[in-house]
Amino acid sequence: MPDIGMMEMLVIGIVALIVVGPKDLPKMFRKLGQMTGRVRSMAKEFSNAMNDAADETGMSQMNRDLKAAAKFTNPKAMAKDMMGDVMDDIDPSKFEEGSATRAIAEKKAAAQAETRERIAAMKAERAAETSDEPEEASADATPEEPTFVADADAPEGPVKVIQPADPGPANVEPERS
Template structure:
């Protein structure tokens, strides 16, 4: 709203007292009060009309759904409720007949294909790693052998031998 301090209001009051006069000043303040009351009433009616229009358009329902979707606690509980139906579980084993057993195993994830896929992936990784390690060891051995042949001194002729006879 307006940012008027006490000093500004005092200055406006003094100027109004001088310009309007002391006899008409109360009537002017009363008129100003009625005017501000009308403005506030109009603003309140406008706000109420906008809220009613938003309610008719379903904005509150959308906002509530959006809050529910972004609430991690509620989302986790919904997933838990979907995963397990607690009404069908008998924790004390009082009803052991087949009809009373939980049906959650039918909707349980299939772990056997996943474990087979993981085992196959692990086998491929091991084979690839072994092949690369073997290739690296062979390359290191070849490099060592080459370095050994280059660093070995050439055999010098025997001291007894005459270079001119050769």
């Protein structure tokens, strides 16, 4: 609906008073009100008819199904929904002493505790990496020097800088078959 302020309403009222005249102005406003009421009731009937047609054809059910399926477009929400209570705390005391179920529950509880400790350590490492404090270089770490290669065809000049590749872990033995 248009945003009509007080000044606009006053101008419309004055123009209507001049055009229609003071004698017929109340009749015109009454007719205008009745016509507005009819238009609103027709719009409501149309909306209700469309909703009824959607219910009859099953579109409402399809709409609900699509909204329910929309949660599976988010991988995080989908994983959370599928995992259910798998990641909840495991209480080994719920099971009989000496049973195989209790032994499995104890192993899982220990693994969960270890996982929580690892996550806390990773968060601490990440927080240390993102902090504004400069990290101290370790004694055995040596910065690698870039390699300079002469290249006459290079558009930026005769010398290119090639960064050394990551050598990988130092104490890895080759696999033997």
